Amino acid sequence: MKYISKIILLFIVLAISSCNEEYLETAPTDQLGADEVLSTIVNQRAALEGIHRYMYGSGGAQDEAGGYGDHMINYDFLGQDVVNPQRGSGWFIAVHQWLEHRSNTSxxxxxxxxxxxxxIVNANNIINSIDNVEGSADEKNNIKGQAYFYRAFGHFMLVQLYA
Structure with missing residues (x-):
């Protein structure tokens, strides 16, 4: 019994001493914090290039989950100039029959x-933070102008599709 109470006391002391706040708050090693992401002109340019790369991404299991090209394939089927005579694996059938885009769970x-x-969100992040970083006015205006374009492009496409 004497040893058990000493062991329990030892565990309590270790548990209390091991829980200081500094030890538990660690900086992530695989990502940047929100304040660091857009803090330099180089990171601003990288964020802009990330938007550009996102436009040309490829989808996962679904063809809709890809970049701009994947979306345009789907919306091409809503026009009258694409004919899909074969059933195949069933891809684009619901889109071609004007069923897919009418469902809010689609x-x-x-x-x-x-x-x-x-x-739009990524472009807004660049637009809102570009004036706070150090760099030449020409480069900042270049990045900001491209971010304005991407934001306008996103709004334009959403208006075309949903308005």
Whole structure:
């Protein structure tokens, strides 16, 4: 019994001493904090190039989850100039029959909405923070102008699709 109480006391002391706040608050090693991401002109340029790369991404399991090209393939099927005579694996059938884009639970609608709003949000982050970083006025204006374009492009596409 004497040893058990000493062991319990030892565990209590270790538990109390091991829980200081500094030890628990560590900086992530695989990502940047929000204040660091857009803190330099180099990071601003990288964020802008990230938007550009996002436009040309490829989808995962669904063709709607890709970049701009994947979205345009889907919306091409809504026109009258694309004919899909074969059933195949069933891809684009619901889009071609004008069923997919009418459902609010459709992955096509959700992915398209998320795709363009991701572009808009990232462009807004650049626009709102570019004036606070050090760099030449020409480069800052170049980055800001491209971010304005991407934001306008995202809004333009959303208006075309949902208005």
């Amino acid at each position: 992955s096509l609608v959700n992915q398209t909405y998320n795709f363009y709003y991701t572009i």
